[in-house]
Amino acid sequence: MSLIYRPAPPDEAVSQGDIFDECPILFWDDAGPDVGARMASVTVRVRAVVLTQACDLAQQKATRVLVAVVHGAQSLIDRGVLKSNLIRDQLRSHRVYGWYFLPAGPALPESVVDLRDLHTLPRRLLERLATEGKRVCRVATPYREHLAQHFATTYSRIGLPTPYETQPDSADS
Amino acid sequence: MAIGSCVVLEGVLTSDGTVRLETRPALPPGRVRVRLEAMPSSGGESERLPGALWFDDSVAATLDLPRPGGTEHTEPREVSERLPERLGFHEEP
Numbered sequence: 290m291s292l293i294y295r296p297a298p299p300d301e302a303v304s305q306g307d308i309f310d311e312c313p314i315l316f317w318d319d320a321g322p323d324v325g326a327r328m329a330s331v332t333v334r335v336r337a338v339v340l341t342q343a344c345d346l347a348q349q350k351a352t353r354v355l356v357a358v359v360h361g362a363q364s365l366i367d368r369g370v371l372k373s374n375l376i377r378d379q380l381r382s383h384r385v386y387g388w389y390f391l392p393a394g395p396a397l398p399e400s401v402v403d404l405r406d407l408h409t410l411p412r413r414l415l416e417r418l419a420t421e422g423k424r425v426c427r428v429a430t431p432y433r434e435h436l437a438q439h440f441a442t443t444y445s446r447i448g449l450p451t452p453y454e455t456q457p458d459s460a461d462s
Numbered sequence: 463m464a465i466g467s468c469v470v471l472e473g474v475l476t477s478d479g480t481v482r483l484e485t486r487p488a489l490p491p492g493r494v495r496v497r498l499e500a501m502p503s504s505g506g507e508s509e510r511l512p513g514a515l516w517f518d519d520s521v522a523a524t525l526d527l528p529r530p531g532g533t534e535h536t537e538p539r540e541v542s543e544r545l546p547e548r549l550g551f552h553e554e555p
Contacts, residue, residue, distance in 0.1 A: 314529075315536060318535075324535075330536045330537075332534050333529055334532075353547050358529060360527055371527075384519060384520040385520065386520060387523030403527045405526065
Protein backbone atom coordinates (compact mmCIF):
# COMPACT_ATOMS: atom_id res chain seq x y z
CA MET A 290 0.00 0.00 0.00
CA SER A 291 1.49 3.35 -1.02
CA LEU A 292 0.80 6.66 0.68
CA ILE A 293 1.94 8.58 -2.38
CA TYR A 294 0.13 6.74 -5.13
CA ARG A 295 -3.27 5.21 -5.34
CA PRO A 296 -4.93 3.29 -8.12
CA ALA A 297 -7.50 5.07 -10.26
CA PRO A 298 -10.22 2.82 -11.70
CA PRO A 299 -10.83 3.18 -15.46
CA ASP A 300 -14.22 4.78 -14.95
CA GLU A 301 -12.95 7.49 -12.60
CA ALA A 302 -12.76 11.02 -14.03
CA VAL A 303 -9.39 12.42 -15.11
CA SER A 304 -7.80 14.47 -12.35
CA GLN A 305 -4.60 16.24 -11.38
CA GLY A 306 -1.81 13.83 -10.59
CA ASP A 307 -3.07 11.07 -12.90
CA ILE A 308 -0.18 9.28 -14.61
CA PHE A 309 -0.86 7.82 -18.03
CA ASP A 310 1.16 5.49 -20.21
CA GLU A 311 1.33 5.72 -23.99
CA CYS A 312 0.26 9.35 -24.13
CA PRO A 313 0.72 10.56 -27.71
CA ILE A 314 2.40 13.97 -27.78
CA LEU A 315 3.18 16.11 -30.79
CA PHE A 316 6.21 18.35 -31.10
CA TRP A 317 8.52 20.00 -33.58
CA ASP A 318 11.58 17.96 -34.52
CA ASP A 319 14.16 20.69 -34.14
CA ALA A 320 17.05 18.21 -34.41
CA GLY A 321 15.93 16.57 -37.67
CA PRO A 322 15.90 17.82 -41.25
CA ASP A 323 13.26 20.33 -42.24
CA VAL A 324 10.40 19.28 -44.47
CA GLY A 325 10.47 21.77 -47.29
CA ALA A 326 10.61 25.19 -45.70
CA ARG A 327 9.29 24.15 -42.32
CA MET A 328 10.34 22.10 -39.35
CA ALA A 329 9.08 18.54 -39.31
CA SER A 330 6.44 17.59 -36.76
CA VAL A 331 6.63 14.26 -34.99
CA THR A 332 4.71 12.25 -32.45
CA VAL A 333 5.80 9.82 -29.76
CA ARG A 334 4.06 7.96 -26.96
CA VAL A 335 5.26 8.86 -23.48
CA ARG A 336 4.35 8.48 -19.84
CA ALA A 337 2.80 11.76 -18.65
CA VAL A 338 1.29 13.27 -15.53
CA VAL A 339 -1.72 15.61 -15.44
CA LEU A 340 -0.98 19.12 -14.12
CA THR A 341 -4.32 20.83 -14.72
CA GLN A 342 -6.01 21.73 -11.43
CA ALA A 343 -8.40 19.08 -10.18
CA CYS A 344 -11.11 21.70 -9.65
CA ASP A 345 -10.83 22.90 -13.26
CA LEU A 346 -11.25 19.34 -14.43
CA ALA A 347 -14.08 18.60 -12.02
CA GLN A 348 -16.17 21.79 -12.14
CA GLN A 349 -15.26 23.82 -15.16
CA LYS A 350 -15.16 20.91 -17.56
CA ALA A 351 -11.79 21.80 -19.02
CA THR A 352 -11.43 20.03 -22.33
CA ARG A 353 -7.72 20.78 -22.70
CA VAL A 354 -5.50 19.12 -20.16
CA LEU A 355 -1.94 20.15 -19.38
CA VAL A 356 0.47 17.26 -18.94
CA ALA A 357 4.22 16.92 -18.33
CA VAL A 358 6.43 14.13 -19.61
CA VAL A 359 7.57 11.57 -16.99
CA HIS A 360 10.95 9.83 -17.39
CA GLY A 361 12.27 6.79 -15.57
CA ALA A 362 15.16 8.05 -13.42
CA GLN A 363 17.30 4.96 -14.02
CA SER A 364 16.75 5.24 -17.74
CA LEU A 365 18.11 8.79 -17.69
CA ILE A 366 21.15 7.59 -15.73
CA ASP A 367 21.72 4.63 -18.05
CA ARG A 368 21.61 6.91 -21.08
CA GLY A 369 24.10 9.28 -19.48
CA VAL A 370 21.63 12.17 -19.41
CA LEU A 371 21.69 12.63 -15.63
CA LYS A 372 24.21 11.57 -13.02
CA SER A 373 22.99 9.42 -10.15
CA ASN A 374 24.42 11.80 -7.55
CA LEU A 375 22.36 14.68 -8.98
CA ILE A 376 19.23 12.59 -8.53
CA ARG A 377 20.31 11.42 -5.07
CA ASP A 378 21.41 14.79 -3.71
CA GLN A 379 19.25 17.41 -5.41
CA LEU A 380 16.34 15.90 -7.30
CA ARG A 381 15.08 13.70 -4.48
CA SER A 382 14.91 16.74 -2.21
CA HIS A 383 13.12 18.73 -4.92
CA ARG A 384 15.83 21.35 -5.21
CA VAL A 385 15.85 21.56 -9.00
CA TYR A 386 13.37 23.91 -10.63
CA GLY A 387 11.93 22.33 -13.74
CA TRP A 388 12.28 18.71 -12.63
CA TYR A 389 10.21 16.93 -10.01
CA PHE A 390 11.23 13.65 -8.43
CA LEU A 391 8.64 10.92 -7.98
CA PRO A 392 9.60 8.02 -5.71
CA ALA A 393 9.11 4.43 -6.77
CA GLY A 394 5.66 2.99 -6.22
CA PRO A 395 3.83 -0.24 -6.94
CA ALA A 396 3.26 0.75 -10.56
CA LEU A 397 6.23 2.90 -11.50
CA PRO A 398 9.97 3.18 -10.82
CA GLU A 399 11.71 6.28 -9.46
CA SER A 400 10.82 8.93 -12.00
CA VAL A 401 11.51 12.50 -13.03
CA VAL A 402 8.69 14.78 -14.14
CA ASP A 403 10.02 17.18 -16.76
CA LEU A 404 8.13 20.38 -16.01
CA ARG A 405 9.84 21.96 -18.99
CA ASP A 406 8.26 19.52 -21.43
CA LEU A 407 4.60 20.45 -21.28
CA HIS A 408 1.81 19.48 -23.65
CA THR A 409 -1.88 20.16 -23.91
CA LEU A 410 -3.97 17.12 -24.70
CA PRO A 411 -7.69 16.74 -25.30
CA ARG A 412 -9.42 15.47 -22.21
CA ARG A 413 -11.19 12.91 -24.39
CA LEU A 414 -7.85 11.39 -25.33
CA LEU A 415 -6.95 10.84 -21.67
CA GLU A 416 -10.40 9.44 -20.92
CA ARG A 417 -9.88 6.93 -23.71
CA LEU A 418 -6.47 5.95 -22.32
CA ALA A 419 -8.10 5.42 -18.91
CA THR A 420 -10.69 3.07 -20.32
CA GLU A 421 -7.91 1.20 -22.14
CA GLY A 422 -6.19 0.62 -18.80
CA LYS A 423 -3.32 3.00 -19.56
CA ARG A 424 -3.74 5.05 -16.38
CA VAL A 425 -0.88 3.82 -14.23
CA CYS A 426 -1.91 5.40 -10.95
CA ARG A 427 -2.76 8.72 -9.35
CA VAL A 428 -0.48 10.85 -7.16
CA ALA A 429 -2.37 11.26 -3.90
CA THR A 430 -2.94 14.38 -1.78
CA PRO A 431 -0.83 16.19 -0.54
CA TYR A 432 1.87 14.94 -2.91
CA ARG A 433 0.03 16.07 -6.02
CA GLU A 434 -0.30 19.58 -4.55
CA HIS A 435 3.43 19.47 -3.80
CA LEU A 436 4.03 18.64 -7.45
CA ALA A 437 1.66 21.45 -8.49
CA GLN A 438 3.49 23.93 -6.26
CA HIS A 439 6.85 22.91 -7.73
CA PHE A 440 5.38 23.43 -11.19
CA ALA A 441 4.06 26.86 -10.19
CA THR A 442 7.35 27.87 -8.58
CA THR A 443 9.30 26.81 -11.65
CA TYR A 444 7.41 29.36 -13.72
CA SER A 445 6.70 32.06 -11.15
CA ARG A 446 10.08 32.42 -9.47
CA ILE A 447 11.79 35.76 -9.96
CA GLY A 448 15.49 35.98 -10.65
CA LEU A 449 17.29 39.19 -9.71
CA PRO A 450 19.81 40.66 -12.17
CA THR A 451 22.49 40.50 -9.50
CA PRO A 452 22.42 39.52 -5.85
CA TYR A 453 21.77 42.32 -3.36
CA GLU A 454 24.89 44.15 -2.27
CA THR A 455 25.76 43.65 1.38
CA GLN A 456 27.75 45.81 3.73
CA PRO A 457 30.91 44.33 5.19
CA ASP A 458 30.69 43.09 8.77
CA SER A 459 31.77 45.70 11.28
CA ALA A 460 34.51 43.34 12.46
CA ASP A 461 35.99 43.40 8.92
CA SER A 462 36.06 47.18 8.63
CA MET B 463 30.41 64.03 34.98
CA ALA B 464 32.85 63.47 37.79
CA ILE B 465 34.95 60.37 38.39
CA GLY B 466 32.99 57.95 40.55
CA SER B 467 29.65 58.82 38.93
CA CYS B 468 27.49 55.74 38.71
CA VAL B 469 24.57 54.79 36.48
CA VAL B 470 22.62 51.54 36.53
CA LEU B 471 21.45 50.11 33.23
CA GLU B 472 20.07 46.82 32.03
CA GLY B 473 21.13 44.85 29.01
CA VAL B 474 21.91 41.43 27.62
CA LEU B 475 25.12 39.46 27.98
CA THR B 476 25.64 37.72 24.67
CA SER B 477 27.33 34.40 24.02
CA ASP B 478 30.54 36.05 22.78
CA GLY B 479 31.01 37.89 26.09
CA THR B 480 29.91 41.34 24.96
CA VAL B 481 27.16 43.25 26.71
CA ARG B 482 24.38 44.91 24.71
CA LEU B 483 22.89 47.80 26.70
CA GLU B 484 19.23 48.70 26.32
CA THR B 485 19.92 52.43 26.60
CA ARG B 486 22.90 54.70 26.10
CA PRO B 487 24.64 55.44 29.42
CA ALA B 488 24.77 59.10 30.40
CA LEU B 489 28.52 59.07 30.88
CA PRO B 490 31.33 60.51 28.77
CA PRO B 491 33.41 58.04 26.76
CA GLY B 492 36.31 56.59 28.70
CA ARG B 493 37.28 53.81 31.07
CA VAL B 494 34.44 52.44 33.21
CA ARG B 495 34.05 49.65 35.71
CA VAL B 496 31.33 47.15 34.90
CA ARG B 497 29.67 44.93 37.46
CA LEU B 498 27.38 42.28 36.09
CA GLU B 499 24.42 40.94 37.94
CA ALA B 500 22.29 38.12 36.60
CA MET B 501 18.63 38.98 36.36
CA PRO B 502 15.59 36.74 36.04
CA SER B 503 14.13 36.52 32.59
CA SER B 504 11.48 39.20 32.25
CA GLY B 505 9.31 37.00 30.08
CA GLY B 506 9.27 39.66 27.42
CA GLU B 507 12.80 39.35 26.12
CA SER B 508 14.63 42.54 25.29
CA GLU B 509 15.52 41.27 21.84
CA ARG B 510 14.24 38.72 19.45
CA LEU B 511 16.97 36.99 17.51
CA PRO B 512 16.39 35.31 14.15
CA GLY B 513 15.95 31.54 14.15
CA ALA B 514 18.31 29.04 12.63
CA LEU B 515 19.46 29.71 9.09
CA TRP B 516 17.67 27.92 6.29
CA PHE B 517 19.47 28.21 2.99
CA ASP B 518 17.60 27.78 -0.26
CA ASP B 519 20.16 26.18 -2.52
CA SER B 520 17.70 25.23 -5.24
CA VAL B 521 19.00 25.40 -8.78
CA ALA B 522 17.39 25.49 -12.20
CA ALA B 523 17.38 22.40 -14.40
CA THR B 524 20.52 22.45 -16.50
CA LEU B 525 19.42 20.76 -19.71
CA ASP B 526 16.47 19.62 -21.77
CA LEU B 527 15.69 15.98 -21.06
CA PRO B 528 15.50 13.95 -24.26
CA ARG B 529 12.14 12.47 -25.14
CA PRO B 530 12.01 8.73 -25.70
CA GLY B 531 12.89 7.45 -29.16
CA GLY B 532 10.52 5.88 -31.64
CA THR B 533 9.06 9.07 -33.01
CA GLU B 534 6.83 9.03 -36.07
CA HIS B 535 6.57 11.89 -38.49
CA THR B 536 3.21 13.56 -38.74
CA GLU B 537 1.63 15.65 -41.42
CA PRO B 538 0.11 18.72 -39.78
CA ARG B 539 -3.12 20.01 -41.19
CA GLU B 540 -3.42 23.76 -41.17
CA VAL B 541 -6.42 25.29 -39.50
CA SER B 542 -7.46 28.92 -39.57
CA GLU B 543 -7.56 29.49 -35.82
CA ARG B 544 -7.50 27.90 -32.40
CA LEU B 545 -9.95 29.48 -30.01
CA PRO B 546 -9.81 29.33 -26.22
CA GLU B 547 -11.74 26.45 -24.78
CA ARG B 548 -15.23 27.23 -23.53
CA LEU B 549 -15.34 26.73 -19.80
CA GLY B 550 -18.67 26.32 -18.06
CA PHE B 551 -18.91 29.30 -15.74
CA HIS B 552 -21.31 29.03 -12.86
CA GLU B 553 -23.52 32.12 -12.87
CA GLU B 554 -24.94 33.39 -9.62
CA PRO B 555 -28.75 33.05 -9.50
